[in-house]
Amino acid sequence: MANVFSNAFSSLGEWVNERAPGLMPVYRKHMTEYYAPKNFNLWYYFGSLALLVLVNQIVTGIFLTMNYDPSASGAFDSVQYIMRDVEWGWLIRYMHTTGASLFFVVVYLHMFRGLMYGSYQKPRELVWLLGMLIFLVLMAEAFMGYVLPWGNMSFWGAKVIVSLFGTIPVIGKDLVEWIMGDYLPADATLNRFFALHVIALPLVLLLLVVLHLAALHEVGSNNPDGVDVKHGPKGNRWDPTKPADGIPFHPYYTVKDLVGVGLFLAIAAFIIFFQPTFGGWFLEHDNSVPANNLVTPAQIKPVWYFTAFYAIVRMIPSALGTAVWGVLGMFGAIVLLFLMPWIDGGKVKSIRYRGTGYKVALGLFVLAFFGLVLIGTDSTAELIPMLFGAGVDVTSLENLFGRVMVLIYFGFFVFLWLYTHLGWEKTKPVPERVTTHD
Known part of the structure; x- marks a missing residue:
């Protein structure tokens, strides 16, 4: 049976390679022939986990948009419809809301690892800058997504955060009205935030992730020792021309990452099924009531x-x-x-x-x-x-x-x-x- 599957995959690979010969060199460069340091520890799980959560957010977001109404009169009710009437809608939404918080958990830990091991130092400055741009776009993406359910905290959070731009001298007031499209968060705000959240920013985010990985694979990964793997005469025991102390990313680290993925998914599943609001940290209680510009939450x-x-x-x-x-x-x-x-x-x-x-x-x-x-x-x-x-x-x-x-x-x-x-x-x-x- 194993030989049957092996032959099938081999035949499929040959078929694809004949019709798109440029794909195989890219695959080899970034997977089987990309030599990563062999001393990665648990801190190196969070990069792949961030990619996993990104996929989760995109997939669950697509399903949520199928039933979401980006209008001030219908946004809140459409979210309630997803939660109560759409088949498995509650699960999709909780996967999305929990994924948003877990995205920042793994990104913050990923950034902390960079600070610990100096992953921003030469020659990886561009890798760090692209990673920080991802963080910045992710913050904008998360903020706009937070506004879309149109609960009371969404409304007042949008008003307070956007109003911060009003402190800019001369153009501040006009800038706030331009961002919201109105004097208060309303239909125009929801429409533009929805468009940015589901189309523009995800495209930018995906582009930055590709550039981040491409830049990383050009200079090579850092490691807990902060020592670059050696080439040439001090190469590894399999091939003296390959980097010393390095192993192919695939299959070694792809298999290792599956361990982190399994543990992460178990934690995420526990939160989604047993504590989706996480005590008000992941889903705030004030957002379970419709937006009301006459009722200010006790704490914004x-x-x-x-x-x-x-x-x-x-x-x-x-x-x-x-x-x-x-x-x-x-x-x-x-x-x-x-x-x-x-x-x-x-x-x-x-x-x-x-x-x-x-x-x-x-x-x-x-x-x-x-x-x-x-x-x-x-x-x-x-x-x-x-x-x-x-x-x-x-x-x-x-x-x-x-x-x-x-x-x-x-x-x-x-x-x-x-x-x-x-x-x-x-x-x-x-x-x-x-x-x-x-």
């Missing part, structure tokens, strides 16, 4: 994956008295990530061999990010009374904590530039080859 806040940047907006204006600084701080927090290849002047890539200062700074940076998430989701309003008692001034403590988190976040980039460009970093010796070779 974005979905959790935007809250760290939204918290920066909240903290800076209260300190300096004008919203424009908060908006600049929010965008600056993202722009600084783009500039990491030039901010970090370190001679060593991997955190394994970097100085103690970098390890401490990266740890504080992660803590600051989570601290900002807590502030952005208003979780600190509940935690502070639990920690300090009911009579404490919650607002003052929250502002103090938030501003410290903002200082740590931006301080990471300032410290990193000084630490590496002024020669303060004392690194460990880096091995000549990756440490898990035969």
Whole structure:
């Protein structure tokens, strides 16, 4: 039986190769002849998982659009129709909403791995920049998708977030009206957000993913040691001309990635079937009621994956008295990530061999990010009374904590530039080859 399937696949491959001979070289270059370092660890699962979630979002999104009505009068009801009357509609929607949050989970972990192992350093600057562009487009895609259900938080979230552009001098007010197509989020807003969410931005996202992978395969993957695999005389034992300490991506890492995919799908399935709202983090309770411009939610806040940047907006204006600084701080927090290849002047890539200062700074940076998430989701309003008692001034403590988190976040980039460009970093010796070779 195995021989029958093998012969069938072989015949199919020959048939395709005769009619499209250019496909096989592309397949070999990016799969069987793409040599990846053989010391990948669990942090390298998240790139393939991000691709998996992207496919899930596209497929489930296509089915959702079949029954969605992009109008202010029909959007909310059409979502309820999908959830209650469409065959398996509830499952498709929960796969989409859960996938959105899990997309950001794996992307944030993928970015953190890049920070740990210096995957943004030469010669992978372009890979990093393309990855950050993917992150930026993904944020726009997620925001517009969040508006489409047209629940009350969707409406007010759109109003607040789009209104941030109003802080831009001279053109701010006109820019806000141009984005929304009206004075308030309405039919025009939903129509343009729907078009961007289901057509324009996915096309841009797919293009950037292809460019990201192509750029990666041109320079080769980084690894936990931050040491490039060797070529030539020190080649691997199978073929001296092939990279040393490298193995073909297919079948070795494609099979290995299936383990991560299996575990990830099990976690995703548990959330979808048993806790699809995830306590209001994945699907907010205020979005289960229709949009109403006369009823403001008690707390207007974005979905959790935007809250760290939204918290920066909240903290800076209260300190300096004008919203424009908060908006600049929010965008600056993202722009600084783009500039990491030039901010970090370190001679060593991997955190394994970097100085103690970098390890401490990266740890504080992660803590600051989570601290900002807590502030952005208003979780600190509940935690502070639990920690300090009911009579404490919650607002003052929250502002103090938030501003410290903002200082740590931006301080990471300032410290990193000084630490590496002024020669303060004392690194460990880096091995000549990756440490898990035969």
